Amino acid sequence: MENVDYIIVGDGYASLFFAHQLIKNNKSFVVFSEEKTSASRVSAGIINPVVLKKFTTFWKAQEQIDFLKETLNEIEKYTGQNYLIDAPIHRIFHDENEQQLWLKKSSNDNLFHFLDKNFTHLEVVKNDFNSGKVNQSARLDVKGFFTGLFDFLLKREQLIKEKFIYSDLNIADHTYKNISYKQILFCEGMAVKDNPFFSDIPVVPNKGHHIKVKLSRALPENNTIKKKHFLFPIDDEKYFYGGTYDREQLHHEIDSSAVKQLENGLKEFYPHDFSIEEVHFGFRPTVKDRRPIIGRHHLHYDMYVFNGLGARGILNGCYFSRSLYDYIENKIPLHEEIAFERFT
Incomplete structure (x- = not known):
């Protein structure tokens, strides 16, 4: 029987960023990957602190950007690669009104760090009204990120490439097949709808x-x-x-x-x-309120869910992985805006 602190079910951003928290804190774990093409693995990898339709920002944008850079630096220490691509976003303006709105919004306290006031004319593409650069925006090397972390986990024998079978989970004994665990975390994206423990979460x-x-x-x-x-x-x-x-x-x-x-x-x-x-x-x-769903099962206190990352999977997955770890290991309550209990 193999003994681990955590079983993680799923292989997207939520899973791998939480696995990083476990690596940092010397916790033992295994990750179950069905090796299907998930939304995370075909994502663009855009790291963007601005809603580019309305020129607004979102909850904890600066904190999430800062924490992602810190986390990717930590991951580089054991994979040998930093997957951050310094390629800022240039938003092409449709007309002069958008230019003026950008300039107006760039004076706001929560946006002046992000909206560059100096417009850029881009070559090759059509941009009659120029473009605005989003400062602190970037991209993640998505292919490199997943390849690098999967290779690292494989070498440590922490990646299990098979479908997780819910009926093989023995809740009373805290075992799954030949693995004994302390906690189990489900990070399955839309596959959660087949999960008998969390199928009712509103994703x-x-x-x-x-x-x-x-x-x-x-x-x-x-x-x-x-x-x-x-x-x-x-x-x-x-x-x-x-x-x-x-x-x-x-x-x-x-x-x-x-x-x-x-x-x-x-x-x-x-x-x-x-x-x-x-x-x-x-x-x-x-999720309707655009917040992740994170928390513990109401009956099984060693069972957790991390889901609902939406279009900002990189930033949400990275930043809130620490919140989940602190909730489980350090008994620090989750913020009410991400807690599973807000729907129950």
Whole structure:
């Protein structure tokens, strides 16, 4: 029988950032990965402290940005890689009104650190009214992040590549097959709907598509361009463009309407030829109040959930992993805005 402090079920941002908290604190654990293509693993990796439709920010934006940089520096110490890509977002303005709104908002106390007052004219793409740079924005090397952490866990024999079978969980004995555990954490995204212990949590699937394209004229800099969706380079030949938001078409197939939406969106500001090479989609677990769902099962006190990260999975997953760890290990109460109990 193998004895561990934690079993983690799931392999997205919530799972891996919580695993990092356990590594930092010398806790033993295993991660169960079904190796399906999750929303986390096909995400854009955008690190953005600003809501770019309204030029507003969100709860704890600065704290989340700072904590993510600190965490990625810590992860670098054992993976040998820092997965932060310094490629700021440039938001293309639609008209002069947006320019003036940006300047007005940039004087607000909670936005002046983020909204650069000096506008930029971008080459190659159409931006008649210039663009605004989001300071402190960046990208995560998504592929590198998951590959690096999975390789690290595999070497330590902490990654189990198989589907977690709920019926094999012995709650009374705190065992799962040949593993004895103290705590078990479910970080399953939309797969939580099949979980008999947490299937009732109010997460709503939001389907997102993105495309990988070849551009006939390359962008001169490694920036992230935003107009409707995000465009940025992912290797020497391909660019990422996406992603869409859809709460209606939830089948597990590519939606041609979403692909058309992306194609038309790119044509609006990229006036050159391009070809669509790949199409991908995933289901983000979103919550009505735009806050994660974190907490303990009301009957089984060694059983926890970490879900509902939404479109800000990197920032939410990183920042609130510490809140969850402190809640379990140090008995520090969760903030009421993220606590599971707000729905019960």
